[in-house]
Every structure is written in C-alpha cells, then in structure tokens.
Amino acid sequence: MSRKTRNTDDPELQEEAILTAAAQEFTEVGVRKASVDEIARRAEVSRSTLYRRFPNKESLLVAVATRLYKDGMAQMEQAIVGLTPPEAIAEAFAVGAQLILKDPLMHRLVVDDLEMKGITSSSVTSMFIDAVTARTVRALRGVGAVRPDPDLTDAVEIIVRLVISQLEVPGSEEKQEPEYVRAFAAKHLSPMVW
DSSP states (O other): OOOOOOOOSOHHHHHHHHHHHHHHHHHHHOTTTOOHHHHHHHHTOOHHHHHHHOSSHHHHHHHHHHHHHHHHHHHHHHHTTTOOHHHHHHHHHHHHHHHHHHOHHHHIIIIIOTTHHHHSOHHHHHHHHHHHHHHHHHHHHHTTOOSOHHHHHHHHHHHHHHHHHHHHSOOOGGGGSHHHHHHHIIIIIGGGOO
8 A cells, every 4th residue: 555645845935835625625615515625635735734834724715815816916917018097907807807707717716716704704804905906096097097096996996896896796798708808897887096
C-alpha cells in the first residue's frame, strides 16, 4: 500500500494549493456542499494544515473570492487602457459580464449558488463594494477621469450597486451578453463618469 502524497511545500505554496483546490470544489458542487476534507485531499495537505490557514469554510470562501476579485479587476484594468472614462465604464461592464458568463467559478458564485447570501455576511458584501469602488475609481483616474473625488466615488459606488442588483436578479440571457451590457452602460451609466 503506497503512502498518500502530502504537500510539504512552504506555507505560501500550500495556501495556493488550498485555494486552487477550494475553487475547484466550489465550482463543482457549490459552497454549501463543498467538503473541507475533499479540499484538503485535492490540495494534498492535512485537514489540520488547511484549518491552520483557514479556520472555517467562510474564511476559505472569502480568500477564494478575493483571488477571483483581484484577477477580475486586473482584467478590467487591462481592458480599459487607452479609453476615455465614459468608454472605460462601458468596457468594464462588458468585461464583467464576460467573466460572469465564461468563468465557471464566477458564474457559480454570482449566478448559480443562491445559498451564497446565507453563507457570507453583509459586512463581506460591504467590504467588496468598498474595494471594487475604490479600485475602479483609481482605474478611472488612470484613464483621465477628472470628476471630483467625492462625486466620482459616489457615482462609481452607485454603478457597483447597480451591477450587484443586476447580478442578483438577472434579466434575460440577452441582457447578460457583453455587447448588451456595454451598450446599456454607455447609454445610462457612462454619463456619470467624466
């Protein structure tokens, strides 16, 4: 009988393996049904190692969602380089729609997994709104937005909240397509950003 392989890498590599395994598990079965034992097995770490890094499933979910957020924001920032601020908002919406439609984990967390609200607290949602708003404002400044800080921040926060509302109660599939989202944002939201 062969010994089970264990991930004895340094803590950073173990953490990355755990997050990758958790993302796979969350994608396949959803957050509520995800098994910490299965995540540890996939990451090739002991259950105790996993719990030393992430004391509960919610902390693991927050870490996976944070990694997903950072990757998504990086894609958005890259997509808006060279655009005007109003064009940038429209393009950011299109990139977000594409991510939600095409990335299996993002789709699972945002669209399919209706139990997410019961797992994450409202404070996590508030932190997410604040983080996305602040990073989007910085990105818009990077492409030339000149609207005064408090007003630009308020406008972007309104836009972020509208996105969350749209995701929670999506319209038809046509209204989720990047082209529709881009045109909608250009017509109704871009005028808020200058």
